[in-house]
Amino acid sequence: MAFILGSGSPRRLDLLAQLGIVPDAVRPPEIDESPHKGEVPRSYCCRIAREKAQAVHAEPDDLVLCADTTVALGRRILGKPADEQEAAAFLQALSGRRHRVITAVALKKGERVWEKDVVSNVRMKRLSDADMRSYLAAGDWRGKAGGYAIQGAAGAFIPWISGSFTGIVGLPLAETANLLQAAGHCPWSAPAKETT
Numbered sequence: 001m002a003f004i005l006g007s008g009s010p011r012r013l014d015l016l017a018q019l020g021i022v023p024d025a026v027r028p029p030e031i032d033e034s035p036h037k038g039e040v041p042r043s044y045c046c047r048i049a050r051e052k053a054q055a056v057h058a059e060p061d062d063l064v065l066c067a068d069t070t071v072a073l074g075r076r077i078l079g080k081p082a083d084e085q086e087a088a089a090f091l092q093a094l095s096g097r098r099h100r101v102i103t104a105v106a107l108k109k110g111e112r113v114w115e116k117d118v119v120s121n122v123r124m125k126r127l128s129d130a131d132m133r134s135y136l137a138a139g140d141w142r143g144k145a146g147g148y149a150i151q152g153a154a155g156a157f158i159p160w161i162s163g164s165f166t167g168i169v170g171l172p173l174a175e176t177a178n179l180l181q182a183a184g185h186c187p188w189s190a191p192a193k194e195t196t
């Protein structure tokens with residue numbers, strides 16, 4: 001049995017390490033992440049996580065872990081911005097408002113798939129022109145749903161959240177650990193690693 005992380009996200013690799021798991025292989029899935037017409041954010045996010053898990057090649061007894069993080073502003077789906085201009089538009093839309101961050105996790109073993117999604121609420125302060133300029137110039141919006149990363153400098157923009165911090169970053173650890181346990185892979189049975 002191999003443990004395969006079906007994700008190219010360095011955040012997911014780091015978060016998994018917090019559970020003491022170092023995957024045997026990392027296989028980023030390649031799928032079309034375009035939303036269907038009229039698709040609402042939560043259904044979209046769950047579908048994409050499931051499709052990522054289906055797209056990753058594995059042996060029948062391997063465990064494959066995939067996830068998708070989507071920022072939702074009302075019914076609007078904000079994925080990863082294509083360029084700086086789109087990142088600016090996303091941040092402008094999120095500025096001074098509350099939004100949701102959804103992370104759906106899909107764990108596959110053979111024909112079976114265990115799934116869980118976690119919805120967090122996030123409030124972003126009203127961003128000044130200087131906030132926007134310096135954040136966009138630093139480039140931390142790249143590859144991040146909604147065009148920001150709470151674990152980086154954008155943490156300064158976020159005075160309040162309700163939900164799962166690790167979920168917002170890309171992998172909700174409590175729920176992921178439960179899925180792993182359901183699939184017979186108990187992360188905390190491994191000897192504890194020393195942390196500083």
Ligand SMILES: Cc1cn([C@H]2C[C@H](O)[C@@H](COP(=O)(O)OP(=O)(O)OP(=O)(O)O)O2)c(=O)[nH]c1=O
Nearest residue numbers: 007008009028068069144145149150168169170
């Ligand atoms: C909202 C938010 C998202 N993100 C990241 C997590 C995800 O990596 C990314 C959303 O894109 P995803 O499509 O979920 O993942 P990905 O393309 O990075 O990797 P893969 O599909 O191979 O698993 O946004 C943060 O790092 N911090 C945040 O605060």
